[in-house]
Amino acid sequence: MKVSIDIHVNGERYQKEVEAQTTLLEFLRGTLHLTGTKEGCGLGDCGTCIVLLDGKPVNSCLVLAADAGGRKVTTIEGLAVDGKLHPVQQSFIDNSAFQCGFCTPAMILSAKALLDKRPEPTEQEIKQALGGVLCRCGSHQKILAAVQAAGKGEK
């Protein structure tokens, strides 16, 4: 069954027809070719598919594209403005807060959403906010430092 959706992704409006069973993740990766959002499990356990839905981090593998109609989606591709990295992205670079990079988009988006809400979060708040993203490389300590630094506006 086809469903029409009207959705904003990274500030661009898209009017598309999708199959009802298409998830937001499949729509972003397959239809829009925004492959920065990853599929690590498809079951809401790994967090690598996190995008911001109306500013809040959600597992896009568990959202139907149809259900996201009328809403605003931000993916990792939408963070940098005019080639200038978002401060969280810059902080991840400055703090070497990634290794293989597969979870990095989700970590960055989760951190951005947290900092938008709480500019100077506690260590515990950061750990809770990013606890939904798995990282097998174990970059956690450097990610924690990157989010703390970004929160303080450090360069």
Added chain:
Amino acid sequence: MIRLKAFSYYEPASIREASEILTQTNDKAFPLAGGTDLLVRMKRGVIRPAVLVNLKRITGLSGIENENDGGLRIGALATIADIETSPLVRKTHPVLCQAAGVLGSQPLRNLATVGGNIGRASPASDMAPALMVLQARVAAQGRSGSRELEIDHVFAGPGSTTLAAGEIMTSFFLPAMAPATGAAYLKMGRRSGGGDCALVGVAALLTLEKAEPGTARIALSSVGPTPLRAKRAEALILSGKLTEERMRQAARAAAEEAAPITDMRCSASYRKEIIEVLTYRALQEAKQKAQGGKAA
């Protein structure tokens, strides 16, 4: 990767409309709220709905409001994150924030709804024990009208509720908490964070009258086919002074009256041990809160 199989999809604008679609298509139709559990079970092939009825386009189902002097009305589509971060809930029924704060990961909590968590009737529900000790009442609406039922009467078995076909939960009403009442929800998962499925979850509520318990309610999850009240433990608490020893006895009673199973997550015997530990700790915390002190 796993993909969802095809289904028909509806976005009704009213409960009546939703209820009609759900009734007509019978057991092949599922209501879609947050989707965090439903879509996983669909991908895993546990269920194969022919129809999904998205309830989220129906307005007025997600509010959190004061009602009747300290009571609280929470829309069934309020997300777990809405509840966790609501200043209102934190003020009037903080134990619900505590439970919401350990359900899944933060991104999942931004999707999952309280109605979905209860409607799923998982034995491991995190919201159920807290709602049970708060004596929540569930408002439901079907084709034949609306009704309200006690949360304790919602669960029929693992994955099934007492709601009729096409009946949709619309809100939860929480009566005001009496003065000198404290409540706590404690959960044990496999890892440090709250995100794990509960191996055991315990909610306890105590109301003190002249420093002695006037009301005691204890509810457990992941210890039987449905979330359940530990009535013998409650009775024990009310049977005399609130001593250490009595709380220990009540905790033991809770472990005894629970009927946990062994599964891949852990053994029944370990679950029993943890029920006892967490019940005692939840009672301690509830007592401290009731006394107006700080929780440990």
Added chain:
Amino acid sequence: MSQDASYIGKRVQRVDASVKVTGSAVYGVDVELPGMLYGAALRSPYAHASIIAIDTSAAIQSTGVRAVVTGKDFPCLFGDMVRDQPFLAIDRVRFVGDPVAAVAAETEAEALEALEKIRVQYEELPAVFDPREAMAEGAPLIHPDFETYLRTIPASMVPGTNICVTRKFSLGNVEQGFAEADEIFEDTFSAQALSHATMEPHAAVAQYTPLDGRYTVWSASDRPQRLHKELADALGLAHTQIRFIVPYVGGSFGGKNTLRAEAIAVALARFTHGRPVKVVFSREESITATQTRLAAHMKLTTGVKKDGLFTARRAEIVWDNGAYISNAPGVANRGVLTILGPYRIPNLDLVSRLVYTNNETTGSYRGFGTTQVTWACEGQMDIIAAKLGIDPLTIRLKNAYVEGDAYINGQIMRDVRVKETIEKAGAEIGLGTGGPGPSPTRRRGKGIATMLKSTATPTDSFCLVKVDVDGGVTVYSSSSEIGAGEKTIMAQIAADAVGVPLAAVSVPNPDTAITPYDHGVSSSRTTFHMGNCIQQAGRDVRGRLIQFAAGILKTDPARLRISAGNIIEAGTGPRMTLKELLAKKFNGKSGAVFGEGHFTPAGKPVLEAREGLKGISSIFWMFATHAAEVEVDTETGVVKVLKVAAAHDIGRAINPTGCEQQIEGSVVLGVSNTLFEEFKKERGRILNDGFSDYKLATMEDLPKIVSILVEADPDKEALAVAKGIGEPAAAATAPAIANAIYNAVGIRIKDLPITPDKVLAALKRQALDK
């Protein structure tokens, strides 16, 4: 020749940073090609069964299906060490998850739909899951045709059993050693199978060109050149008929070094008339049908003098190989030869048996056998220390190797700084200090564990370094960027070797049709081997550039050097830029200059050993000590790791930040492996086949990690003394945690993982014993 060291040893920013923080890095799962089909595999529900018949007729008719393949259609076997594994099961399945048929269709959903229409008739066979049972005579034989398989290693089946590789090693006289001992300790430890659980699931795209019979495979692998050879050998094709193109790799940890998604994609591509086929494993498949760490059962008998000095050790290890041989023989052999730890033990008797079972195939896992044996060795070390009344630090320092000691094969070990790692990690954690814990039910303790590891020796690395007309440098290397910072290290070394700014260097991903042979990103070998190789190639091309410059500038080449992209003459200063030089050299047109590198430690005197034992020498020896502080909840058995101090003898850090990343990552992996991870099984089926129940540590489990880098004399040339860091960091965390738990509450868990129910049960037994 003195070398510019503008970048080596510096904390330079990773060169793969911008693509990774913007989501533009293309991983295996992201590869898309025109006309691409999607493939999926049907897998066995039985652990051991004969295939009687497969009916694919309905699947072929299914919407969007372009090919359906079974083992009979593509009857090839692969295997780097023993060629025992079919691309798709041919007449028998050997584990739950063994692929039996595959479908290629226009969409992923159509492929999955068609799989459900394939009918397979099985006849179940008796299965065996415990290697200790599988090694007994009379156990169900999993590979009755073993002797017919081609092999590149000495492997032979003990008749009537499933023991496929046996390794024995003796040193001195163990019986005499035990006779000299004051105490003899006998303990049995076990280490569980683990999923590599890379965040990127296994994925591959394969394309076959029918006219010339070539295969091109896009595969996120850690050793593309060896996969290339594995595939060419399996299909009987010439080297040039295969090409592996490597995208970014979303983690490997030893888990992406053989044909997994590649095997399915290749078998399908053979029948899709040139259309590429993409296969992305589900998380369930990545967990249950790729490869795992080898489970190990280890019996250690150790003789000790009263003063804590070792006299002898006997070790018997039984390893679970699983259903097919990947590189488990290497793991088993290296594992057993390091179960002595970094200690002088004069008399040894070591036996390792690798046994086929009907479990998922096993193989390398970050640490290559050291994670299992260190668990046993260091656990028993503290048992011995406690019994003798010697503190854990002292007994280790007493027995530890020192510079110039001989390894068990007689190789004289150089650059041995194990004692320094023990002292520094112990001091950082404050071993022997600290209180019992914040409450009677939350008790704290501290523990330490140390380890040694060799690197596969000798192995080869080749590379090319190109300088373009504008002075830009390109490194052609088959070392994949698996996340460990390979590209950054390679760029740093190339920049210094040629004499250009780091920003002028680019390191493209490997492509086996272009980038030369490399043994692979494994065995913690890349920094040293590929590093030396690139340095050689960089100096080679620099030599050529200097010759050009000397000709143009009409000066003695010995007076010239290149620094930061400038040609500098001794006593004169900068004469021209590299760009100006090459513009002149190529008459204003374009061109390129190449340098070649080939590094192998083969033949180095340092590898000399006793007759016939040079094969276990190592070009460098890695040592590491981890010290952990834990808190144990005595009512629930829950263990929380508060802090880990990790001291590593790394010789020289080419990029200290990169070293910290490896150490911190290994500690988190170690915490996760130790406390959370295990397979729950039912008749061979893994029940916890997703991350909801196969638990990985998250940010919320993160301890405070202090990395301590122990380095060589700073005057020594970096790439002469640099060691690996990827693997050694993974081994010591688990026993350090176990030893800290013992220190906190006096219980010892010998079988991994350390779960709360085990801790609680042990505490209860302890209370009863008192």
